[in-house]
Amino acid sequence: xxxxxxxxxxxxxxxxxxxxxxxxxxxxxxxxxxxxxxxxxxxxxxxxxxxxxxxxxxxxxxxxxxxxxxxxxxxxxxxxxxxxxxxxxxxxxxxxxxxxxxxxxxxxxxxxxxxxxxxxxxxxxxxxxxxxxxxxxxxxxxxxxxxxxxxxxxxxxxxxxxxxxxxxxxxxxxxxxxxxxxxxxxxxxxxxxxxxxxxxxxxxxxxxxxxxxxxxxxxxxxxxxxxxxxxxxxxxxxxxxxxxxxxxxxxxxxxxxxxxxxxxxxxxxxxxxxxxxxxxxxxxxxxxxxxxxxxxxxxxxxxxxxxxxxxxxxxxxxxxxxxxxx
Amino acid sequence: xxxxxxxxxxxxxxxxxxxxxxxxxxxxxxxxxxxxxxxxxxxxxxxxxxxxxxxxxxxxxxxxxxxxxxxxx
Numbered sequence: 313x314x315x316x317x318x319x320x321x322x323x324x325x326x327x328x329x330x331x332x333x334x335x336x337x338x339x340x341x342x343x344x345x346x347x348x349x350x351x352x353x354x355x356x357x358x359x360x361x362x363x364x365x366x367x368x369x370x371x372x373x374x375x376x377x378x379x380x381x382x383x384x385x386x387x388x389x390x391x392x393x394x395x396x397x398x399x400x401x402x403x404x405x406x407x408x409x410x411x412x413x414x415x416x417x418x419x420x421x422x423x424x425x426x427x428x429x430x431x432x433x434x435x436x437x438x439x440x441x442x443x444x445x446x447x448x449x450x451x452x453x454x455x456x457x458x459x460x461x462x463x464x465x466x467x468x469x470x471x472x473x474x475x476x477x478x479x480x481x482x483x484x485x486x487x488x489x490x491x492x493x494x495x496x497x498x499x500x501x502x503x504x505x506x507x508x509x510x511x512x513x514x515x516x517x518x519x520x521x522x523x524x525x526x527x528x529x530x531x532x533x534x535x536x537x538x539x540x541x542x543x544x545x546x547x548x549x550x551x552x553x554x555x556x557x558x559x560x561x562x563x564x565x566x567x568x569x570x571x572x573x574x575x576x577x578x579x580x581x582x583x584x585x586x587x588x589x590x591x592x593x594x595x596x597x598x599x600x601x602x603x604x605x606x607x608x609x610x611x612x613x614x615x616x617x618x619x620x621x622x623x624x625x626x627x628x629x630x631x632x633x634x635x636x637x638x
Numbered sequence: 639x640x641x642x643x644x645x646x647x648x649x650x651x652x653x654x655x656x657x658x659x660x661x662x663x664x665x666x667x668x669x670x671x672x673x674x675x676x677x678x679x680x681x682x683x684x685x686x687x688x689x690x691x692x693x694x695x696x697x698x699x700x701x702x703x704x705x706x707x708x709x710x711x
Contacts, residue, residue: 379701383701412682472680621669625689629684
């Protein structure tokens with residue numbers, strides 16, 4: 313029995329680390345085949361695949377869906393093959409895997425710095441395509457009546473692609489959604505259950521409205537320092553709002569706890585959103601330290617905020633590997 | 639018995655250390671794999687495996703990492 317203990321521990325070690333699922337490949341018609349690749353014949357563009365069903369498949373690249381094709385091609389191009397990475401980046405961009413494409417452009421430039429002018433040219437095409445794609449997402453969301461989602465896409469285009477014509481279009485469209493989405497978020501305050509609360513939070517509401525207005529103006533500005541200043545002032549307005557809520561609670565310790573917690577969350581969510589806009593703005597300029605500082609401010613408010621945690625990881629990755637940012 | 643327990647503890651320590659980003663709990667390891675979503679196309683995925691250019695085996699829509707060939711295994 314005693315000798316079994318370490319053996320069991322080692323079995324546990326293997327189980328902990330084993331991948332949960334096998335690989336899979338998807339065909340153009342949507343069929344997914346679980347299994348693993350055995351060979352790729354570059355001259356014939358044929359992938360040999362051993363299915364978990366025990367069958368062997370010879371799959372032409374043309375018969376695979378685009379993302380599976382990408383997986384195959386990626387496995388054939390080492391990161392230090394500049395020209396190969398450039399071609400792969402263009403393919404990846406054209407199948408709308410924009411973020412993946414940006415990584416490949418980064419690898420291409422790192423492997424062969426002489427490719428920089430071509431990478432810049434192709435990245436400009438990528439930014440246009442990504443902007444157009446984002447606008448389509450916003451329109452699709454709006455067509456479904458999902459104004460919040462439409463607004464999220466517009467904000468994404470504006471903050472990720474400053475200076476692009478698509479960002480200018482997004483700025484113009486912002487007015488269609490911004491007021492109604494934000495009004496929905498603050499309807500609890502607007503419909504406050506009693507006059508005491510309404511009067512007590514009037515100053516805070518004013519600061520909150522100012523924060524929203526400054527955020528909108530920053531989103532609709534030409535970007536750069538004007539946008540940054542606008543967002544920084546918006547955060548200050550948000551902090552003033554929180555102070556007013558605290559003040560009210562101190563004066564009225566009974567009966568409002570839950571309601572005020574909800575108000576605080578609404579304000580904090582908006583402040584986090586603005587910190588994320590700032591982080592995105594800095595990251596597009598490759599000012600990764602400033603971007604990280606903004607993300608950390610967001611995480612100081614909500615340590616588990618998934619968007620901020622993801623953004624921090626992406627910034628750290630781009631900064632440490634010297635990769636481009638989209 | 640004490641020796642066995644020591645070996646067990648050492649083996650478990652080895653197990654967790656060798657798992658790498660698959661199971662070690664850091665804040666970043668809580669970042670979900672969003673591959674396959676619209677956001678991932680433009681933002682990229684910040685799942686620890688994806689950032690390491692590895693495929694997340696738990697997400698069938700993950701296109702990070704390179705395909706592994708049998709002879710590579």
